[in-house]
Amino acid sequence: MxxxxxxxxxxxxxxxxxxxxxxxxxxxxxxxxxxxxxxxxxxxxxxxxxxxxxxxxxxxxxxxxxxxxxxxxxxxxxxxxxxxxxxxxxxxxxxxxxxxxxxxxxxxxxxxxxxxxxxxxxxxxxxxPWAGRPKPVPQTAIVAWDASSTAARALADALPILRQAAKTIILVATDGQSTTLGADPGTDIAQHLARHDVDVELRCIPLDPETQTADLLLSQVADLGADLMVMGGYHHSRMREYILGGVTRTIMKTMTVPVLMSH
The missing domain is CATH 3.40.50.620 (HUPs)
Incomplete structure:
Protein backbone atom coordinates (compact mmCIF):
# COMPACT_ATOMS: atom_id res chain seq x y z
CA MET A 1 0.00 0.00 0.00
CA PRO A 129 -1.78 15.78 19.56
CA TRP A 130 -2.37 19.37 20.56
CA ALA A 131 1.05 19.69 22.16
CA GLY A 132 4.47 19.64 20.51
CA ARG A 133 5.72 19.80 16.94
CA PRO A 134 5.62 16.21 15.63
CA LYS A 135 7.78 15.03 12.73
CA PRO A 136 5.98 13.84 9.59
CA VAL A 137 8.80 11.36 8.96
CA PRO A 138 9.34 9.66 12.33
CA GLN A 139 12.75 8.89 13.72
CA THR A 140 11.36 6.22 16.04
CA ALA A 141 7.95 4.60 15.63
CA ILE A 142 6.40 2.25 18.19
CA VAL A 143 3.98 -0.49 17.21
CA ALA A 144 1.86 -1.78 20.10
CA TRP A 145 1.57 -5.45 19.17
CA ASP A 146 -0.81 -7.93 20.80
CA ALA A 147 -1.45 -10.17 17.76
CA SER A 148 -5.06 -8.99 17.55
CA SER A 149 -6.84 -8.39 14.26
CA THR A 150 -7.00 -4.65 14.95
CA ALA A 151 -3.27 -4.48 15.64
CA ALA A 152 -2.61 -6.36 12.37
CA ARG A 153 -4.86 -3.95 10.49
CA ALA A 154 -3.15 -0.90 11.99
CA LEU A 155 0.29 -2.31 11.20
CA ALA A 156 -0.61 -2.92 7.57
CA ASP A 157 -2.10 0.58 7.25
CA ALA A 158 1.02 2.14 8.78
CA LEU A 159 3.52 0.39 6.48
CA PRO A 160 4.13 3.37 4.16
CA ILE A 161 5.05 5.53 7.16
CA LEU A 162 7.07 2.81 8.89
CA ARG A 163 9.18 2.31 5.78
CA GLN A 164 10.28 5.93 6.06
CA ALA A 165 10.98 5.78 9.80
CA ALA A 166 14.60 5.56 10.89
CA LYS A 167 13.61 2.83 13.35
CA THR A 168 10.44 0.91 14.21
CA ILE A 169 10.12 -0.81 17.58
CA ILE A 170 7.65 -3.66 17.97
CA LEU A 171 6.51 -3.39 21.56
CA VAL A 172 5.12 -6.57 23.09
CA ALA A 173 3.88 -6.63 26.67
CA THR A 174 3.91 -10.20 28.00
CA ASP A 175 2.53 -11.75 31.16
CA GLY A 176 4.23 -15.12 30.67
CA GLN A 177 0.90 -16.88 30.26
CA SER A 178 -0.73 -15.67 27.04
CA THR A 179 -0.71 -18.15 24.16
CA THR A 180 -1.93 -15.76 21.46
CA LEU A 181 1.55 -14.28 21.00
CA GLY A 182 3.24 -17.65 20.45
CA ALA A 183 6.32 -19.17 22.00
CA ASP A 184 8.55 -16.32 20.84
CA PRO A 185 6.35 -13.20 21.12
CA GLY A 186 6.80 -10.62 18.42
CA THR A 187 9.39 -12.46 16.37
CA ASP A 188 7.09 -13.38 13.48
CA ILE A 189 5.70 -9.87 13.08
CA ALA A 190 9.18 -8.34 13.31
CA GLN A 191 10.35 -10.64 10.51
CA HIS A 192 7.26 -9.71 8.50
CA LEU A 193 8.12 -6.01 8.78
CA ALA A 194 11.75 -6.67 7.87
CA ARG A 195 10.57 -8.30 4.64
CA HIS A 196 8.82 -5.01 3.89
CA ASP A 197 12.13 -3.13 4.25
CA VAL A 198 11.29 -1.71 7.66
CA ASP A 199 14.23 -1.16 10.02
CA VAL A 200 12.70 -3.06 12.92
CA GLU A 201 13.61 -3.86 16.49
CA LEU A 202 11.70 -6.09 18.90
CA ARG A 203 11.20 -5.07 22.51
CA CYS A 204 9.39 -7.35 24.98
CA ILE A 205 8.47 -5.93 28.35
CA PRO A 206 6.79 -7.62 31.32
CA LEU A 207 3.16 -6.71 31.85
CA ASP A 208 2.78 -5.31 35.34
CA PRO A 209 -0.73 -6.03 36.70
CA GLU A 210 -0.49 -2.81 38.71
CA THR A 211 0.12 -0.68 35.60
CA GLN A 212 -2.57 0.19 33.08
CA THR A 213 -1.73 -0.78 29.51
CA ALA A 214 -2.15 2.79 28.26
CA ASP A 215 0.24 4.10 30.92
CA LEU A 216 2.75 1.42 29.96
CA LEU A 217 2.59 2.42 26.29
CA LEU A 218 2.94 6.12 27.03
CA SER A 219 5.90 5.53 29.33
CA GLN A 220 7.59 3.54 26.56
CA VAL A 221 6.97 6.38 24.13
CA ALA A 222 8.78 8.72 26.51
CA ASP A 223 11.60 6.31 27.40
CA LEU A 224 12.35 5.45 23.77
CA GLY A 225 11.94 8.96 22.41
CA ALA A 226 9.29 7.80 19.95
CA ASP A 227 7.52 10.26 17.69
CA LEU A 228 4.74 7.97 16.37
CA MET A 229 2.65 5.17 17.86
CA VAL A 230 0.70 2.58 15.88
CA MET A 231 -2.05 0.56 17.54
CA GLY A 232 -5.40 -1.09 17.01
CA GLY A 233 -8.46 0.76 18.26
CA TYR A 234 -11.17 -0.86 20.34
CA HIS A 235 -14.67 -0.22 21.54
CA HIS A 236 -16.09 -2.09 24.53
CA SER A 237 -19.84 -1.90 24.35
CA ARG A 238 -22.59 -4.16 23.08
CA MET A 239 -25.20 -1.45 23.49
CA ARG A 240 -23.34 1.43 21.86
CA GLU A 241 -20.45 1.13 19.45
CA TYR A 242 -19.41 4.69 20.19
CA ILE A 243 -17.87 3.90 23.54
CA LEU A 244 -14.13 3.50 23.31
CA GLY A 245 -12.27 0.75 25.09
CA GLY A 246 -10.26 1.85 28.11
CA VAL A 247 -6.83 1.80 26.45
CA THR A 248 -8.02 3.70 23.38
CA ARG A 249 -9.85 6.29 25.47
CA THR A 250 -6.86 6.94 27.73
CA ILE A 251 -4.44 7.23 24.81
CA MET A 252 -6.74 9.76 23.15
CA LYS A 253 -6.83 11.90 26.29
CA THR A 254 -3.14 11.77 27.16
CA MET A 255 -1.31 11.19 23.87
CA THR A 256 1.99 12.97 23.45
CA VAL A 257 2.85 11.88 19.88
CA PRO A 258 0.74 11.21 16.78
CA VAL A 259 -1.15 7.92 16.99
CA LEU A 260 -2.22 5.89 13.97
CA MET A 261 -5.19 3.67 14.76
CA SER A 262 -7.25 1.21 12.74
CA HIS A 263 -10.15 -1.03 13.56
Missing part, protein backbone atom coordinates in the same frame (compact mmCIF):
# COMPACT_ATOMS: atom_id res chain seq x y z
CA UNK A 2 1.08 3.55 -0.71
CA UNK A 3 -0.49 6.73 0.57
CA UNK A 4 -1.85 8.48 -2.51
CA UNK A 5 -4.58 10.64 -0.97
CA UNK A 6 -5.21 12.06 2.49
CA UNK A 7 -8.37 13.44 4.03
CA UNK A 8 -7.63 16.20 6.54
CA UNK A 9 -10.26 17.60 8.88
CA UNK A 10 -9.56 21.30 8.87
CA UNK A 11 -11.84 22.18 11.79
CA UNK A 12 -9.52 20.45 14.24
CA UNK A 13 -6.50 22.40 13.02
CA UNK A 14 -7.72 25.93 13.62
CA UNK A 15 -5.59 26.35 16.78
CA UNK A 16 -2.01 25.02 16.75
CA UNK A 17 -0.39 25.60 13.36
CA UNK A 18 1.98 22.72 14.10
CA UNK A 19 -0.88 20.27 13.60
CA UNK A 20 -1.66 21.53 10.13
CA UNK A 21 2.04 21.57 9.26
CA UNK A 22 2.28 17.93 10.36
CA UNK A 23 -0.70 16.87 8.25
CA UNK A 24 0.67 18.62 5.18
CA UNK A 25 4.11 17.19 5.94
CA UNK A 26 2.67 13.66 5.81
CA UNK A 27 1.14 14.44 2.41
CA UNK A 28 4.41 15.93 1.20
CA UNK A 29 6.48 12.95 2.40
CA UNK A 30 4.27 10.57 0.41
CA UNK A 31 3.43 12.77 -2.57
CA UNK A 32 -0.23 12.43 -1.68
CA UNK A 33 -3.18 14.42 -2.96
CA UNK A 34 -4.70 16.32 -0.04
CA UNK A 35 -8.39 16.87 0.60
CA UNK A 36 -9.29 19.37 3.29
CA UNK A 37 -12.78 19.11 4.78
CA UNK A 38 -14.38 21.73 7.00
CA UNK A 39 -17.81 21.72 8.62
CA UNK A 40 -20.30 24.54 8.89
CA UNK A 41 -23.73 24.14 10.50
CA UNK A 42 -26.49 24.63 7.96
CA UNK A 43 -27.79 28.19 7.78
CA UNK A 44 -25.11 29.85 9.97
CA UNK A 45 -23.44 32.36 7.65
CA UNK A 46 -20.71 33.50 10.03
CA UNK A 47 -19.51 29.95 10.67
CA UNK A 48 -19.66 29.21 6.97
CA UNK A 49 -17.38 32.18 6.33
CA UNK A 50 -14.98 30.99 9.03
CA UNK A 51 -14.85 27.51 7.50
CA UNK A 52 -14.24 28.91 4.03
CA UNK A 53 -11.43 31.08 5.39
CA UNK A 54 -9.80 28.04 7.04
CA UNK A 55 -10.09 26.05 3.81
CA UNK A 56 -8.50 28.84 1.80
CA UNK A 57 -5.58 29.06 4.24
CA UNK A 58 -5.17 25.28 4.05
CA UNK A 59 -5.15 25.35 0.24
CA UNK A 60 -2.48 28.07 0.16
CA UNK A 61 -0.30 26.18 2.63
CA UNK A 62 -0.58 22.99 0.60
CA UNK A 63 0.12 24.67 -2.72
CA UNK A 64 3.22 26.32 -1.23
CA UNK A 65 4.53 22.80 -0.59
CA UNK A 66 3.81 21.78 -4.18
CA UNK A 67 0.87 19.57 -3.24
CA UNK A 68 -2.31 19.04 -5.21
CA UNK A 69 -5.05 20.33 -2.96
CA UNK A 70 -8.81 19.96 -2.90
CA UNK A 71 -11.15 21.67 -0.44
CA UNK A 72 -14.66 20.68 0.60
CA UNK A 73 -17.15 22.50 2.77
CA UNK A 74 -19.69 20.19 4.39
CA UNK A 75 -22.81 22.08 5.45
CA UNK A 76 -25.07 20.00 7.66
CA UNK A 77 -26.47 19.64 11.16
CA UNK A 78 -23.67 19.08 13.71
CA UNK A 79 -24.89 15.57 14.48
CA UNK A 80 -24.64 14.56 10.82
CA UNK A 81 -21.08 15.65 10.17
CA UNK A 82 -19.29 12.61 11.64
CA UNK A 83 -21.11 10.20 9.33
CA UNK A 84 -20.58 12.38 6.26
CA UNK A 85 -16.88 12.72 7.01
CA UNK A 86 -16.53 8.94 7.43
CA UNK A 87 -18.21 8.47 4.07
CA UNK A 88 -15.66 10.73 2.42
CA UNK A 89 -12.84 8.97 4.25
CA UNK A 90 -13.75 5.65 2.60
CA UNK A 91 -12.54 7.08 -0.69
CA UNK A 92 -9.04 7.95 0.55
CA UNK A 93 -6.07 6.10 2.05
CA UNK A 94 -6.00 7.81 5.45
CA UNK A 95 -7.66 10.53 7.52
CA UNK A 96 -5.74 13.00 9.67
CA UNK A 97 -7.53 14.73 12.54
CA UNK A 98 -6.58 16.66 15.65
CA UNK A 99 -6.70 15.22 19.16
CA UNK A 100 -10.25 15.59 20.50
CA UNK A 101 -10.79 18.01 23.36
CA UNK A 102 -11.34 16.32 26.72
CA UNK A 103 -14.59 18.00 27.75
CA UNK A 104 -17.43 20.29 26.75
CA UNK A 105 -19.71 20.16 23.72
CA UNK A 106 -16.80 20.71 21.34
CA UNK A 107 -14.94 17.79 22.88
CA UNK A 108 -17.96 15.51 22.54
CA UNK A 109 -18.42 16.50 18.91
CA UNK A 110 -14.76 15.88 18.11
CA UNK A 111 -14.84 12.52 19.88
CA UNK A 112 -17.93 11.52 17.89
CA UNK A 113 -16.07 12.34 14.67
CA UNK A 114 -13.05 10.31 15.77
CA UNK A 115 -15.15 7.30 16.77
CA UNK A 116 -17.14 7.35 13.54
CA UNK A 117 -13.94 7.48 11.51
CA UNK A 118 -12.27 4.71 13.50
CA UNK A 119 -15.16 2.27 13.61
CA UNK A 120 -17.02 2.97 10.37
CA UNK A 121 -14.77 4.51 7.72
CA UNK A 122 -12.79 1.34 7.05
CA UNK A 123 -9.65 3.48 6.85
CA UNK A 124 -6.86 4.31 9.30
CA UNK A 125 -7.06 7.45 11.39
CA UNK A 126 -3.95 9.43 12.24
CA UNK A 127 -4.56 11.60 15.31
CA UNK A 128 -2.28 14.56 15.96
Missing amino acids: AIKDLLIQIDAFTAPEAQLAYALGIAEAHGAHTIGVAHAPSGVASLRNDAQFALSAFARAGEQRGLTVETRLTECAPGDFAGLLALQARHTDMTVIGQPATDGSQGRAQTAVYEELLFHSGRPVLVV
